[in-house]
Structures are given as structure tokens and as C-alpha cells.
Amino acid sequence: MTKTVVPAIEGWFTNRPDAPALVGSRCTGCGTIAFPKATAFCPNPACTNQEFVDTELSRTGTLWSFTNNCYQPPPPYVAPSDPFEPFVIAAVELAAEGIVVLGQMVPGTDITALKAGLAVELVVDTLFEDEEHTHMVWKWKVAV
Amino acid sequence: MSDRKHDVAVLGVGMHPWGKWGRNFVEYGVAAARDALADAGITWADVGYVAGADTIRNGYPGFIAGATFSQALGWKGNRVSSCYAACASGAHAINIARAQILAGFCDVALVVGADTTPKGFFAPVGGDRPDDPDWLRFRLLGATNPTYFALYARRRMELYGATREDFAAVKVKNARHGLANPNARYRKEVTADDVMNSPTVADPLRLLDICATSDGGAAVILSSMEFAKRHANTTGNPVRIAAVSTVTPTFPQTVIEMPNFATDSTAMIAPPELGFKDAIAAGAYEEAGIGPEDLSLAEVYDLSTALELDWYENIGLCKPGEAERLLRDGDTALGGRIPVNPSGGLASFGEAIPAQAIAQVCELTWQLRGQASGRQVEGATAGITANQGLFGHGSAVLCVR
Numbered sequence: 234m235t236k237t238v239v240p241a242i243e244g245w246f247t248n249r250p251d252a253p254a255l256v257g258s259r260c261t262g263c264g265t266i267a268f269p270k271a272t273a274f275c276p277n278p279a280c281t282n283q284e285f286v287d288t289e290l291s292r293t294g295t296l297w298s299f300t301n302n303c304y305q306p307p308p309p310y311v312a313p314s315d316p317f318e319p320f321v322i323a324a325v326e327l328a329a330e331g332i333v334v335l336g337q338m339v340p341g342t343d344i345t346a347l348k349a350g351l352a353v354e355l356v357v358d359t360l361f362e363d364e365e366h367t368h369m370v371w372k373w374k375v376a377v
Numbered sequence: 378m379s380d381r382k383h384d385v386a387v388l389g390v391g392m393h394p395w396g397k398w399g400r401n402f403v404e405y406g407v408a409a410a411r412d413a414l415a416d417a418g419i420t421w422a423d424v425g426y427v428a429g430a431d432t433i434r435n436g437y438p439g440f441i442a443g444a445t446f447s448q449a450l451g452w453k454g455n456r457v458s459s460c461y462a463a464c465a466s467g468a469h470a471i472n473i474a475r476a477q478i479l480a481g482f483c484d485v486a487l488v489v490g491a492d493t494t495p496k497g498f499f500a501p502v503g504g505d506r507p508d509d510p511d512w513l514r515f516r517l518l519g520a521t522n523p524t525y526f527a528l529y530a531r532r533r534m535e536l537y538g539a540t541r542e543d544f545a546a547v548k549v550k551n552a553r554h555g556l557a558n559p560n561a562r563y564r565k566e567v568t569a570d571d572v573m574n575s576p577t578v579a580d581p582l583r584l585l586d587i588c589a590t591s592d593g594g595a596a597v598i599l600s601s602m603e604f605a606k607r608h609a610n611t612t613g614n615p616v617r618i619a620a621v622s623t624v625t626p627t628f629p630q631t632v633i634e635m636p637n638f639a640t641d642s643t644a645m646i647a648p649p650e651l652g653f654k655d656a657i658a659a660g661a662y663e664e665a666g667i668g669p670e671d672l673s674l675a676e677v678y679d680l681s682t683a684l685e686l687d688w689y690e691n692i693g694l695c696k697p698g699e700a701e702r703l704l705r706d707g708d709t710a711l712g713g714r715i716p717v718n719p720s721g722g723l724a725s726f727g728e729a730i731p732a733q734a735i736a737q738v739c740e741l742t743w744q745l746r747g748q749a750s751g752r753q754v755e756g757a758t759a760g761i762t763a764n765q766g767l768f769g770h771g772s773a774v775l776c777v778r
Contacts, residue, residue: 241517242507266642269510276641278628297633298535300527300579302519307500309516322520324528324633331643333633335518344580349535360517370517 241360241368245269247289248369253357254292255334255371258285266290266330290332293376294325296351297333301344311361311368323373325353339374352376381666385475386605386615387776388598389417390739393491395562395593395726402435405594405732406442406491407449413487413596418608421450424598425483428474429459430466430490430731433502442731446489456483464678465623465766466490467595467734468774472621474599484604490731491594498522499590511636511767518638523587523681525635527579530683534581537698539686543705544586545572547682548724550710555721557751560736562591563725572682586682591727595735597742616745618738619667619759620775622660626653635767654691657771658763662693665775669693672715673757674744676737678764679722689717692763692773711752719744719752737762738774745778 240248246255257268260275262282267275271285305317321338339358353373360370391412393405414421429442438445443457456477462469467490474486498521506512514520533539552567567585575584600608605615626634627649629641634653651659662668669692677688686700694715695703703709709717720726720740723733741760743749757778764772 242513264645266644268639276628277646298528298532300524300531300581301577302521302524302579303577304498304521306515306519306521307498309501309505309512310519311516320519322518322524322528329644331629332639332641333631334639335514335520335633335637337518349532 236367238367241370246371254289259288291327293354294327297324297326299323313361336373384617388600389413390742392560393594394560395591398592402491402493409594409596417598424487426486427457428470428488430470431461432492462770463766465770465772466731468772485600489596492729494590514636523579526681527582543701544682545569551722551724555725561721561725588723589727593729595732616742616778620661620664622773624660624771625769658692661773661775674754674760676762741776
């Protein structure tokens with residue numbers, strides 16, 4: 234049976250095969266961007282607007298910092314493999330938005346080849362699979 | 378030192394030793410409270426207010442810590458509060474008690490926090506809760522607490538040239554400081570090799586770079602300055618709390634903070650002059666009217682070895698990028714210019730969340746009284762604690778004598 238591909242969370246990213254992007258919010262009052270999306274309150278303390286529109290964030294950024302997880306995190310994390318394989322997590326600076334966003338890096342990323350400032354791009358990849366579904370999430374990948 | 382308008386006295390302090398004892402957290406809190414009462418030379422009957430720091434991993438009694446400890450010590454009609462501010466809970470409870478005293482609602486308050494911790498990584502509260510960022514960061518990223526500590530550590534390496542040897546040196550220093558502390562969980566010398574050769578948890582951090590989770594309890598008895606002056610035990614010269622800073626970040630917050638997925642955006646509004654962790658200490662200095670140059674010691678939250686280096690800069694001991702030099706020069710070791718974590722810090726204690734910020738104040742008190750046997754900072758007159766709780770809770774307590 235073919236598994237149904239589903240996002241691990243609704244509405245946080247688009248899944249266009251060629252150019253996936255994170256989806257944040259833009260405040261219609263003050264223009265402040267937020268990720269995850271602001272839905273009820275603008276984070277700008279001077280703004281009382283409560284209406285927001287979706288905005289796709291830059292698909293490329295630069296590494297602010299990075300690490301790996303060498304031990305399996307506790308639930309609700311679901312390990313995609315048994316035995317558990319360490320994976321890299323990156324904090325990525327998006328210049329236009331003035332925002333740093335976390336994400337896993339794609340499997341096979343060599344942490345020793347990373348350095349702050351390195352260009353990365355957004356992809357959508359498998360987070361984990363269960364009996365019926367393949368759960369997808371955004372990840373970062375070193376830009377070619 | 379003359380009284381500031383907002384000073385309160387630390388009449389007594391007490392702790393239940395940190396460890397992995399596996400008993401109910403209430404036992405640790407009551408033991409710490411009784412120690413603090415004895416240290417203050419008063420009885421439970423003298424306490425008008427109890428400020429409890431909550432634990433969220435021990436069921437309902439943990440959520441209502443003020444009442445739980447009051448009942449355990451024996452109901453007597455005192456007023457209570459219970460508060461949770463993650464790692465900053467203890468300092469926030471101190472601040473609540475301080476406000477009650479300064480407002481004249483009570484003369485004497487007990488502040489108490491205790492925890493019994495599970496083994497391994499801290500995990501989010503159970504259940505399926507996809508609207509909670511603390512749940513989601515585990516689910517979508519597998520981002521544990523050490524993940525965030527490691528991102529900060531790597532950032533220091535990339536930005537300032539910090540090395541794993543520097544991080545290991547923090548652990549070596551703090552382990553040495555903690556050797557003589559009867560309340561510390563780990564009282565054993567650690568070498569740089571021990572740290573470097575321990576398993577990698579989240580690169581660049583090794584197991585011994587990261588603090589453990591512990592059981593423990595801590596309590597302080599606070600009073601008005603007037604009460605302290607009438608009270609024989611303090612001989613008219615008690616340790617005073619000169620400031621408590623419980624600030625939140627200011628928008629836009631530009632450093633990724635646990636458990637968030639992203640920072641605020643700086644596209645529309647420029648970042649504030651002081652980042653969050655700088656603002657925590659700055660708030661305390663401003664309130665106390667003294668600065669980092671007046672400090673004799675500091676107790677900072679070394680959740681990881683690298684985080685201790687960040688704090689040197691955040692509390693103004695040196696400029697950004699200079700923490701490694703301060704450490705290498707021995708300035709922050711006992712006997713140095715400004716010892717940091719003479720208690721042994723979280724490196725020697727492990728973290729007992731609601732008790733930890735209170736324990737930091739216990740250490741300042743012993744140091745300022747000259748009672749920190751085996752780890753005394755000679756002639757200590759002023760000290761600061763610094764800590765940051767998940768979800769934007771600042772915590773710094775400044776004590777003087």
C-alpha cells in the first residue's frame with residue numbers, strides 16, 4: 234500500500250516540488266513578519282492590529298549556528314530510523330526578513346563542513362513515517 | 378552600606394542537598410525551609426507569607442507549591458502564592474515575597490522551591506499538544522534543550538574563536554569550586570580530558586559540558602529591614618537583596634530562544650540597544666544603583682559550560698568576545714578578580730528547576746556572610762545571580778552586605 238504524504242504540521246510551509254518555502258505572516262497594520270504565523274496578536278508591542286496575511290519567507294539563507302543531536306530526543310519526537318541516526322539542526326538567518334529560523338538539515342549533512350555564513354536553501358523532506366502516512370517537514374540543505 | 382528604599386533582608390537560607398534521591402519533592406522543600414528558619418533564628422509561626430516556586434513535573438501539588446509547602450509545614454493561616462517562570466521560578470517567587478514585604482503586607486516571608494526530576498532529557502509535558510511550541514520543537518525538529526545550548530556554543534566558536542578546550546576549562550573550574558560544597562551533587566575533580574572525551578550530546582557540547590537534572594530544595598527567609606534590625610540573629614547587618622530583575626525580552630528579540638522556532642523579525646523595527654540577557658543584569662544594576670565593577674562574585678546559570686562564558690559578557694564582566702580571555706586568565710576562578718560560580722554552579726549541582734534560582738541566592742548569602750567554607754570569596758560585599766527561564770523569563774538577584 235502506498236503511504237499518503239502529509240505535512241507534519243498544516244500551513245507552516247508550501248510543498249511545491251521545485252521551490253518549497255516557509256509560510257509566515259505579515260501584519261496588515263505594521264508589516265511585521267512572524268514565523269510561525271501570528272494569527273491573533275502582532276508581536277510588535279506598538280501594534281494592536283489583529284489581521285495578518287500569509288507571506289512566503291526567503292528560500293535561502295545563511296547559517297547562524299548549527300549542531301547535531303547524537304542522542305535520540307524524547308517523544309513527541311519520532312525517530313525515522315531504528316537504530317537512531319544523529320541529525321544536524323541549523324539556525325538560519327534570512328536577510329530580507331531579519332529572522333533566524335531553526336530546521337533540521339537533510340540526512341547526510343556533514344557537520345564538519347559547516348561554518349557560520351554558509352549559504353543554505355529550504356527543502357521539504359521526510360520527518361518520519363508511520364503505518365499509513367509519510368510525514369513531511371521543512372529542512373535546510375547546503376546550497377549548491 | 379546604607380539602606381536603599383527597596384532593600385529587604387535575607388534573614389536565613391537553607392538547602393536540601395542536590396542529588397538523585399527519588400523522594401517526593403515536598404520533603405526537600407520542607408527540609409530546606411526548616412534549615413532556613415533555623416538559620417534565621419525564627420520559627421514557622423513567625424512567617425506571614427509563603428511564596429512557592431512551582432514544579433510542573435510532580436502533579437497538582439507542584440503547581441500550587443506555596444500551599445503545598447504551607448500544608449506540609451502545618452496550616453496556620455498564612456498568605457500564599459505559587460508561581461512558575463521555568464528556570465527563573467525561584468527568582469520570581471523571591472520577587473513576589475519582596476513586593477509583599479516592601480508593600481508592608483508582611484514582615485517575614487518564606488520563599489521555597491523543590492523538585493524531583495526524571496532521568497534523561499527534559500521532555501515536554503505529556504499529551505498531544507500541537508499548539509504548544511515546547512511540544513512542537515520536539516516533534517518537528519527533535520530540538521532538545523542541549524540542542525539550543527549547542528547552537529549558542531557553536532555561535533561563540535564561530536564568532537569569537539572559542540574552543541572546546543575553553544568550554545572544558547569552565548567545567549574543570551566549577552568542579553573544583555564545588556568540591557567543598559556540602560549541598561553539591563558532584564564533588565569530584567574533573568580534568569579537561571574527562572570533558573573532551575565524554576560522549577558528544579550535541580556538537581560541540583559533550584556530556585560533561587551539560588548540566589544534569591537533579592532533585593533538590595532551597596529556601597530563603599526574607600524580612601523587612603526594620604524587622605531584621607530588631608532581630609538578634611542578624612546583628613543589625615544582614616545580607617540585603619538590593620535588586621531583583623524579572624524582565625522579559627524586548628521586541629524584536631534577535632537571539633533564538635528556547636523553545637522557539639525563530640527569532641522576531643528585525644525587518645520593520647530595529648533591535649533594542651540591549652539584548653535580552655544583557656537586559657536581565659542591566660535591570661538589576663539599575664535598580665540597585667551599583668554596577669558590575671562593584672561585584673565580588675557572581676552565580677550564573679551554567680546550563681552548559683559555554684553558556685557560562687556568555688553570561689560573563691551579559692552581566693558586564695567583560696565586553697562581547699572577551700569571556701574566553703577572562704576564563705584563561707583565571708579571573709573567574711576562586712582567588713581571581715571576580716569568581717563566578719564559587720558554589721560549583723550547575724556543573725556541580727545539576728538543575729532542580731524551581732529550587733535553582735533560590736539556591737543561587739543561598740550561595741550569595743553564605744559568601745557575603747563569610748560562611749562559604751572551602752569556597753569563600755574573601756571579603757565579599759556584593760554578588761549577582763543571573764538566569765533565564767524558558768519562554769522569556771529573566772532573573773537576576775543582586776545581594777549586598
